Amino acid sequence: MSDRNDIRAPGTEPDDSRWIDAARRELDAGVGDLDAVTLGRLNRARQAALEAARGRRAPRWLGPAFAAGACAALALVAVLPIMRGNTEIAPPVPAAGADLELLAAADELELYEDLEFYAWLETQQPSGG
DSSP states (O other): OOOGGGOOOTTSSSOTHHHHHHHHHHHHHHHTTSOHHHHHHHHHHHHHHHHHHHHTOOOTTHHHHHHHHHHHHHHHHHHHHHHHTOOOOOOOOOOOHHHHHHHHOHHHHHHHHTHHHHHHHHHHSOTTO
């Protein structure tokens, strides 16, 4: 086994080839301990996976077709509002003067802070009078 200090995360050095080589040595060292039956099964599984990957390849024209479609959609989104001529600006929302007055009045805020007390007080008063 190689020294664990050789292994570093990718991107910590300008040249990742040392890290890749150290990882390869660690993995290869583990393969040396496997028996022939296990190695054969691993090789067959690898070959089956490679064969399946060959059959699932997308056609070569599919990548450029997707890129052209994305460019066309982007151009449509950029040009369509201009072609419609819809340059209206939404009317401004009127300022809520009552809300600003409520926030500005400090006395009324104290009333709202004690609402729980006033609700309790209301339940304590006799209903006969």
